[in-house]
Every structure is written in C-alpha cells, then in structure tokens.
Amino acid sequence: MSRFDLDVERTVRKACSYEETAPKRKHVRACIVYTWDHKSSRAIFNAFKVQPLAQDEISLFKALISLHKILQEGHPSAIVEGIRNREWLESLGRIYPGGGGSGYGHLIEEYVNFLLQKLKFHRVHHGFNGTFEYEEYMSLVTTSNPDEGYEAILDLMDLQDTIDKFGRLIFSSISSGRRSECKISALVPLVSETYGIYKFIMSMIRALHNQTGEDDALKPLYDRFCEEHYRLFELYADCSAIKYLTSLIKIPKLPSSAPTLEASEG
C-alpha cells in the first residue's frame, strides 16, 4: 500500500484508541502526511467526526491531541477545516462537564477551550502557520501598521496565557507511572507552540520598538512579555524534568532574565 491510499478512518480510529497511552505517532503522522499529499483535510476531520468519542474520556483526549498536532503540522487546509468545524469541536467540550471518571474531564474542557481560541486567532490573523514558525514578512507587516501589530501581539499574549493555564492543569494532574504518558504527550505540541509564539512576540515587540520608538506606549506590552517570559521559563524547567519529553523533543532553553527590547541576534 502506498502512502497515498491511506485508510483514513482506520488510522484515525487507531490514533484515538482506548488505551491510556500517547496517541501513536505513526498514526498521527499518517494523518498529517495525508493532508499534505491531498492538500485537503476534509477526509481527516470527517473521520474524526464519526468516531465514538463520547464513549470514552481517554479516546476523546487523544483525539484532541491528534487534532492539535494536525492543526500544527498539517497542510494549511487543516486550519481552514478546523475553523469550519469549530461548533463540532465546541460540542466535544460539553461531553464531560466538570470531571468524569478518570479525571480527564477538566483537561478536555480546557483543551477544547484552547483549541477554539487558537482557531479564532488564526481566523482573525492570517499569515501565521500552525506552529507559529517565525516568518520575516509578518514582523514587516507589524511595523508598517503598528495598530494592527499591537493588536496581534495582544491576541498572541492571550493565547499564550491560555496555553500556560492549560499546561499547569496538565502538570497538576500528572501522577507518576507509565499511565500518565497520555497526559504528558499533550505537552509536546504545547512546548512547540509556546516557543513559536514567544519568538513571534519578541520579534514583533522589537520591530515595533525600532519603528515607532515610543517606549511609553510599549511599556505595558513589554511588562506583560516579561511576566510571560518567567512563566514560560518555569514551564520549560518543569518539562525538562520529564524524561519522556526530553528524549522526544528538544525543550528550548530560555535565558533566566527576560530579553531587552534592543534587538540583538536571534
């Protein structure tokens, strides 16, 4: 079987199986590669929709992790399709209000919350990709239109706050043992996303600083940036303590004090 004729539904079903483990990377990857091969994500989302996600908290949580990954790494059409399906996504958050048997209820609620906010951000601000990888032209847009840039930074910071809150919730729910791998695996996309956002905010603030030179107007933004810097620093420090994470991804190292507005290298 070539990678082009993939049995989408079976792959999705395997990605969100009942076992309390991380969603298998090979299945998630197959979904991501599928969206690039076909330049469309409709089949993937349809396959998620027919899964019996309401029957099991763990498979629902795994589905959310997989969806997040697909939004991040998939073809840009994944984000478009995600925006189209946000009502369905919202309905997923209502399945286990406030708890549920194995303690995934809150996590699911918060995850859905975050994904909706992410999609809303992408709907308003075009030109960002799923992982917020740094692209030069975006900061150019910012400097040519400071008002829009200011707004984008504020929205990015709101998103960053939501992720931070969600990250804390995951950490507070982790217990030792192999079974928590499922929860920990949700941190993988979060780390890459927060770092992407962090770098974006930093370069945007610097670009604004260079362009306008009005430090008074930027002061509240910069203060909030510093605050988020310290929280992110702590989050990464916590992540570095988990062996499963450090072996799988490279956890970025932030300087212990927040960077200044003066643009230096990197």
Add this chain to the structure above:
Amino acid sequence: MSKSLIRKAKNVVNGYSSTQVLLREATSNDSDGPSVELLDEIAERSWDNVSFFEVMDMLDKRLNDKGKNWRHVAKSLTVLDYLVRCGSDHCVPWAKENLYIIKTLREFIHEDEMGVDQGQIVRVKARELTALLLDDERLQEERSLRRQNRRPRRR
C-alpha cells in the same frame, strides 16, 4: 548473510532497476550504515533524470516505512542528507517540496522488543536535515564547497 541473499532475490523478483537496487542496498536493515562509495554512486546517478525519479520514489517508500524498519528510515535520511549536499540540482527542490515528510519524522518513535526507544537517531537526523533545508545560505555554501572539492561531474 542469508538476509542479503533474500534481498538479492527480492531485487530480481520485483524487477528493480540497478539504481533502485543500489538504493535498497544503501538503506537496508543491516546494522552498519551505507558506505561513502555507495552514497557517491547514488549522488552521481541523481544527475540522470530517469534514475533520479527511481531514487526518490524508493526513498519516499523507505522514509514512510514502519517503525519496525527504523533502520530504513534512518538510513534514508542519511542518503537524502548526502543527496541534498552532493547530489544533482533536482535534489534540493525535491526535498523542499517534501519537507513535511522529513519534518514529521522529528517525533518518530519506535520501541523494540526490549522496550528500548530506537527512534532517537531518526529524530536527530530529521531535525538536522530540516534545519539544513530551511537555511538557504548554509545549503548554498555546503553545496558549492562540495563541488570545489570534487572532480567535475558529468551531466
């Protein structure tokens, strides 16, 4: 030894071309990596249009192989890395076009029967190759450097 015999039989049965046989040899499941001579030969053949597609087709298959065959994936990354640096001018656009295949390998996991994660090597290679492909300046430099050090290639 029998494994390589089986591979030779498969080469004949499936009717692979000589280029494809070379590539299968280079990305086999043996524990030692492909030799430089082999890599050079493949890079040389990538200048030919027909064998270029044969090489890339087979690489594509190997890169998307199962976790059990993690050696296929790891060695394919080695070959692709070599091609990007020393292969024909077609190799870089191909790799960029298919960057998502490499990018998504950055989180490759495979646990063998002993529960040891063998994916580390694939993750590291995929990460390095992605970084190289995204850095046009470095890529240009690498390629021109290699060209100077080698005998002029036939076209």
